[in-house]
Amino acid sequence: MADTELSAQIKTALGAVEIPGGGDLAGYGGLSEIIVTPGAIAFAIAVAPGMEAAFGPARDAAQKAAQDLGGSRKVMVSITAEKANSPKFGHGAAVPQGKTRVKGVQRIIAVGSGKGGVGKSTTAVNIALALAAEGLRAGILDADLYGPSVPKLLGIEGKPAIRDDGIFTPHEAHGLKVMSIGSMLVPGQAVVWRGPMATSGLRQLLRETDWGGLDVLVIDLPPGTGDIHIALFQQTIVDGVVIVSTPQDLALIDAQKAIDMLRRMAVPVLGLVENMSYFIAPDTGNRYDIFGTGGAERAAGSLGIPFLGAIPLVMSIRENSDAGSPPVATAPQGAEAAAYRAVARRLVASVP
Numbered sequence: 001m002a003d004t005e006l007s008a009q010i011k012t013a014l015g016a017v018e019i020p021g022g023g024d025l026a027g028y029g030g031l032s033e034i035i036v037t038p039g040a041i042a043f044a045i046a047v048a049p050g051m052e053a054a055f056g057p058a059r060d061a062a063q064k065a066a067q068d069l070g071g072s073r074k075v076m077v078s079i080t081a082e083k084a085n086s087p088k089f090g091h092g093a094a095v096p097q098g099k100t101r102v103k104g105v106q107r108i109i110a111v112g113s114g115k116g117g118v119g120k121s122t123t124a125v126n127i128a129l130a131l132a133a134e135g136l137r138a139g140i141l142d143a144d145l146y147g148p149s150v151p152k153l154l155g156i157e158g159k160p161a162i163r164d165d166g167i168f169t170p171h172e173a174h175g176l177k178v179m180s181i182g183s184m185l186v187p188g189q190a191v192v193w194r195g196p197m198a199t200s201g202l203r204q205l206l207r208e209t210d211w212g213g214l215d216v217l218v219i220d221l222p223p224g225t226g227d228i229h230i231a232l233f234q235q236t237i238v239d240g241v242v243i244v245s246t247p248q249d250l251a252l253i254d255a256q257k258a259i260d261m262l263r264r265m266a267v268p269v270l271g272l273v274e275n276m277s278y279f280i281a282p283d284t285g286n287r288y289d290i291f292g293t294g295g296a297e298r299a300a301g302s303l304g305i306p307f308l309g310a311i312p313l314v315m316s317i318r319e320n321s322d323a324g325s326p327p328v329a330t331a332p333q334g335a336e337a338a339a340y341r342a343v344a345r346r347l348v349a350s351v352p
Helices: 003-016 056-070 120-133 152-153 195-207 227-235 249-264 294-301 315-322 335-350
Strands: 040-044 074-080 105-112 136-141 171-173 175-180 214-220 240-245 269-274 308-309
Touching: 003 040, 003 056, 040 056, 040 195, 056 074, 056 249, 074 195, 105 120, 105 195, 120 136, 120 152, 120 214, 120 240, 120 308, 120 315, 120 335, 136 152, 152 171, 152 175, 152 315, 175 195, 195 227, 240 249, 240 294, 240 335, 249 269, 269 294, 294 308, 308 335
Parallel strands: 040 074, 105 214, 105 240, 136 175, 136 214, 240 269, 269 308
Antiparallel strands: 171 175
16 A cells, blocks of 8 residues: 555544544644654644643544554654743753653663764764673664664664564664664655654654663764754753764864753763774875864863764775674774774773
8 A cells, every 4th residue: 555545544534533622633733744654654743732631542542543554564643742831942941850761771872963974873883883892782773763874784674573562673783772763664765754753753763662671772863953862862861972073174063063962951972983084095005184183082172071082984884884784793803893892992981
C-alpha cells in the first residue's frame, strides 16, 4: 500500500475518534500531518495547555486506529502543548527540573557540532566503538532525524524489530546497540516533520527502545542548536557533550555557539575534538594542514574546556565509513583507531 493511501485511510479512521468538547479527531485543527514510512507512522495532536490529560483517551484511540491499519509499523502519536509559563530558551531562564535518566542506560554522552559537514556522525560512531573497545557496553542513537547517517556508517539494513508491547529492539553492529530513524526510511526519503513531531520522535526512539543495560549511550545530535537539542537537554540527564569542529575559523565560530547553548542549559561540555585536523600524503609522507592548524586546540583553551584530540583527514576513514566499516571496528590497530581511542580514554576519565 502506498504511503499516501495509508495516510488517507488513517485520517478517515480518526473520524471515529471523539475529542473533548465534541467533534472528531479527523476534523480537529490541532491534528498534524500523518507521516507514513515503511517502518513507522507518526502524527501529533496539539492541545491547549492543561488539556493533555483530557485528550489522553483520544490519543490512545488514535494510536489503536493507526496500529490496526499500519500492520508491523511502529506507531508514534504524541500530544503537544505549549506550556503557558514554560521558560524560553535564550532569555536567561533556568533549566527545568525533572530531568530523568533513560531506562537501561547508565550514562549518556552526546556528540554535537555547531554546523554540518565537520564529520560529526563519523566521529560519534567511532567514539562509540572506541568506548566499546575500552570494555564498556555501548550503544548509539542517531538523533539527527533530518539527516540520519548512522545506518550507512555501520552497515545496517532493514527495520528494527518491534516487541508485542511496542518497544523497539535495537539493531546490533560491531558490538554496538543502534537505533536510527534512518532504518525505517526508504533510500532518499526525507523526514518532513515540524519541531513537535521531531522531538516526539526522538523521545520515542530514546525511551521506547530496549537498550538492555548499557554503560554508555552515545547520541549523535543534529548540527546546530534547534528543537531536538532543547527537548533532549530539558527532559533527559545528559552526562556531557563532545563538540566536533574542523580547525578553520568558520567552523569554530559555530562550535562556540553550540558550546554557549550547552552552558546556558547547564549541560556539561566534555571537550572539543578537532576533526580533519591534517592530511598526510600517502605517496610522500608530507603533512598538509588543509583547514589550518591547531584552531580547535586554541579555541578549547580560550573557552576553558578540554581539548580531547585531533583526528586526521585520512582517505581510509571516508572509504571505510561509506562501506559501513568504521576504522575502530575494522582496523583496531591502525593509527586512525588509535586517535579515536585516545579521545574515548579521555572521556572515560572525565565522566564520573
